[in-house]
Amino acid sequence: MSENILIVEDEPSIADNITYALSTEGFNAHWCASGREGMAVLEAGRIDLVILDVGLPDVSGFELAKEIRKLFDVPIIFVTARSSEIDRVVGLEIGGDDYMVKPFSPRELTARVRAVLRRTVGGSKPVQPVESKSKPPFLVDETRYSISFLGSQLELSRYEFRLLRVLVLNPGRVFTRDQLMEQVWDEPDMSLERTVDTHIKTIRQKLRAVTSDEEWIVTFRGIGYSLKELS
Ligand code: CA
Numbered sequence: 311m312s313e314n315i316l317i318v319e320d321e322p323s324i325a326d327n328i329t330y331a332l333s334t335e336g337f338n339a340h341w342c343a344s345g346r347e348g349m350a351v352l353e354a355g356r357i358d359l360v361i362l363d364v365g366l367p368d369v370s371g372f373e374l375a376k377e378i379r380k381l382f383d384v385p386i387i388f389v390t391a392r393s394s395e396i397d398r399v400v401g402l403e404i405g406g407d408d409y410m411v412k413p414f415s416p417r418e419l420t421a422r423v424r425a426v427l428r429r430t431v432g433g434s435k436p437v438q439p440v441e442s443k444s445k446p447p448f449l450v451d452e453t454r455y456s457i458s459f460l461g462s463q464l465e466l467s468r469y470e471f472r473l474l475r476v477l478v479l480n481p482g483r484v485f486t487r488d489q490l491m492e493q494v495w496d497e498p499d500m501s502l503e504r505t506v507d508t509h510i511k512t513i514r515q516k517l518r519a520v521t522s523d524e525e526w527i528v529t530f531r532g533i534g535y536s537l538k539e540l541s
Contacts, residue, residue: 331416
């Protein structure tokens with residue numbers, strides 16, 4: 311069974327290259343040139359992964375991703391012409407599973423597609439925590455990939471969930487950025503180390519939105535991060 315990949319990209323030459331690369335690798339590629347068309351295809355049938363251009367004519371790729379996330383549980387790989395947009399992709403609550411900056415090689419793209427499909431279809435990569443139970447005020451729901459904090463369910467992207475999960479299951483233990491990369495990201499060498507910092511920042515913002523009484527994630531300068539020891 312080959313996976314159905316939706317490509318939402320308004321530049322025909324890029325869409326052609328992506329379609330060709332995916333087809334030769336055995337994927338079913340469906341191309342749409344606008345966000346509206348893309349949503350229609352998603353609604354019509356089973357799509358296993360979306361490759362989404364950030365700069366679309368009718369709607370921003372970020373806005374479209376939010377809409378997609380509300381309605382479908384489908385992984386998204388962003389493609390962008392500007393590397394300055396990467397921070398938005400990884401940092402905000404958009405929940406992209408990966409991103410690529412144009413120009414990229416077809417080979418790199420299909421490798422990313424496979425990697426994302428592997429971890430989203432074949433079950434997420436298990437992390438090996440020292441302890442396996444969360445303690446109040448955090449509650450990790452492994453089956454729903456969600457974490458609640460002081461009774462409020464946090465809206466977390468896939469990586470934010472994985473990152474916070476590692477910290478929450480090991481309160482008081484200090485993790486280096488490398489260790490977090492290793493535990494949370496599937497292909498650590500393909501990601502930037504600062505993405506750990508970016509994700510920690512957004513997780514902190516989400517915790518502060520619940521309560522700003524305490525700093526729950528402690529920074530160890532030059533080393534990494536830890537969840538505050540829980541009593
Ligand atoms: Ca474009």
